[in-house]
Amino acid sequence: MSSRESRAVVHGTAQRRRRSKERPPNLSDLRIVLLGKSVSENSRVGNFILGRAAFDSEAPPDVVERVGGRLKDRHLMIINSPQLLQTYISDHQITHTVRECVFLSDPGPHVIVLLLRHDQCSAEDQECVEKVLLSFSERVYQYTMVLSTQEPNETNDILQRIIQKCANRHFSLQRSSSPDDLLQMFEDIVKMNDGHHLECAEAAQYFTVKQQTTGRLSEGVKLNLVVCGSDGMLKSSVSEKILQQTDRRSDVEHHGRLMNLVELPALTRLSEEEVMRQTLSCVSLCDPGVHVFLLIVPDAPLTDEDKEEMEEIQRIFSSRINKHIMILIMQDSEHRTAELSEETQSVIERFGGRHHFFGPKTQVSTLMENIEQMLEENRGGFFSTETLLEAQMKKLLQLEEMKKKIHSLETHLLSQGNEQKNYGNIYIF
Template sequence: MASAAAGRHSPEIERPDMSDLRIVLLGKNESENRRVGNTILGATAFHSEAASYSQQHSMRIRAEVEKRKITVIKSHLLHPHFPQHQIIEAVRECVSLSAPGPHVFVLILQYKDFSENDRQRLKYVLNLFSEQAMKHTIVLTTDEETHGYKFAIKNTAINDLIKECGDGHLEFETINPGWCSELFRRIEDEEFLVCNKYKDEGGLSVNEDLSRSGSMRRDVKEKKYSDLKESTETGCDGGVMTTGKAKLNIVLCGNNPTLKNTVSKIFRGTMYKKTNKLLQLKEMSKVCVKREEMIHGRQISVIEFPALTQLSEKEVMRQTHRCVSLCHPGVHVFILIIPDAPLTDEDKEEMEEIQRIFSSRINKHIMILIKQNSEHQTEKLNEETQSVIERFGGRHNFIDLNTQVSVLMEKLEQMVEENSGDCFSTETLMEAQMEKLLKFEERKKKIHSIEMWFHSQGNDQRICMN
């Protein structure tokens, strides 16, 4: 039996033991997380806790197991109701408790309760620790063998995650905990992961300072916009220092790939070079295509975003996260390109999908670009187009093949200024998806309540969720 010592908070209280194996547990199901933690430690070290997740912290237990010093950090980061605005601070705390760095993240998953949205959220959280976190990750599935098999076959989200972890997968067994020894064996010769992604203004890493105030975050936001507006980004090219405006990230979206490519060419202007047939095919494909240009002293990233209605649900999530992650620190402007003509059903479906995935949070970052023919130009909008513009926040502009990039850039920079340099980041996307999941769960509860009422009346009526 292991002897265990618990701790919760600052590394200032207790110095980290450099010789131990540090294991971070992440999972949606709190009771399963406790069960795994207690099995690893060989003792009932983690107990049931209150359900107020906004007030809970990660918990650290140290013990000697199989003649090894083990530190287990149990986090609530993946709990479905964990407050989105507290995730970064919770990551900071977890990093502090696992100082100088975790050896492994153990993802405690159940085949019967893990979706593609869960996979993307998990990857987002791991990326907050380090871009290398996936290389230090093992999936531990805890479904009972008799029940889990049929789910294992169907659950591509977990299977894909296992592949991304380098096939790091173990199965939990209560009767035969040999998987624990296998876990220790796999990580004991591994270097620990340095989680220094977040640094404060004074250059302090998260291991050195966890208590920065909310006013500091506001200062950082204001500084970010100041940098963007006042051209303070400096780079080095061939040993010669060059100063230019900060990078601007633009995403082109819409149903028509030809229109998106036309606008992309306007941004590239005279710097556009003829591409080979392979790249032309890629432009029309179902993946994000990123291009970099220098326009008026500013570095521009232009991403052609594939039509969402042409993708599977799994690929929609993959390309959406890829699109936003390609734009560090986030997307400054989404440009939705539509024709100056009656919208097709495909156009309408694409706009529905964009709002479904990105939510209304996209409205402050989006401009509707209306493609006109050179021989037929008017600023009069038909009722349908006007409705689209209002639905997406009210900004619009007209373009044709003679549109000057300087005119377009002026409109975009005005948008950035109105938004004080704020952008649509991976965190914003995750908030949107979490909000959607919570609404879905709430809807499920209401439907279940209605079904139970029907059942109490002797009617086994089932309600279909579309």
């Protein structure tokens, strides 16, 4: 990663750090959001722009990645979201991924690039594109262009309509194409918008839902949850179920509660630098801190990936996470085993002892009651960015202390070796 100027990965919700609208634009910094349907296609275009293998075509499709570089005299920051234009993406995933893009392009993107193919552009694709773009801002089209990576055999009317909405800005990437030509189109968009970036106020706000909860905590207190684990599909499934069921509840004995839900990507799939950026971003997005971490584990023998992910979570967040974590044991059916396996029981004990079974017909209300009980036990406490940084600082201090001890031992052994060597050189007459 030494060849990359900067890199960040986020999977989950994000809140843009607010900056003054009157701040003069940085004309040397160009932030580009790359939206597509294919990891390999997006990686190809991102690498073409930066002129190097900056994006990995084997990267997980649900990871939004930011990579920096230079093109001519411009510093570029490319935010790559390789699956957001897939038609199967849920509204929940769109909302979260758009917020990731906004967060990583802070204070906002200058250009949004749509990677579209002539042979893969249907009415359903058009509907998806419009939904995604309007999630950024109502003014998004004046910052957007279309890029295609193939010459059309025949005109695609739907693609042409999308291009027209983007003020007819279209770039066809061919073998003879130059990154400089594409940069000029970026510059034209920036110039047309007087050097200003897209304001994404709505997308930058926390994703909140109306949650009906017990009245045990004060009304209006926002609940910050982080869903973590090695299986991305399980995490998304749990997140959507929580949001859907809490949004639908209407028990008059309960009152409204704002909830912020963040999904943490599998840390074992990220580099050390990306792990640190991601975990810090995750916690910082839960202002003032994370109330509950929901760690997803299957009701089956744990895989090596499951175990490695838990080790990484414990390593990064330290044992201080234990009072804020609950193990969610996923079940394929409502059949609940009489006893937990020794392995699963060990995991639960290691992370503080709290667990909850989560199956297809599980009522989220029971989970929320357990979470409320956790909040009461913790007296409303949370895991903040300060807590995370303190944990990291403690590890660094322990590492420095260990280095000092090793150095002291090496010095001692070296001095002993020199004494023995000098003794061996003494001559007795």
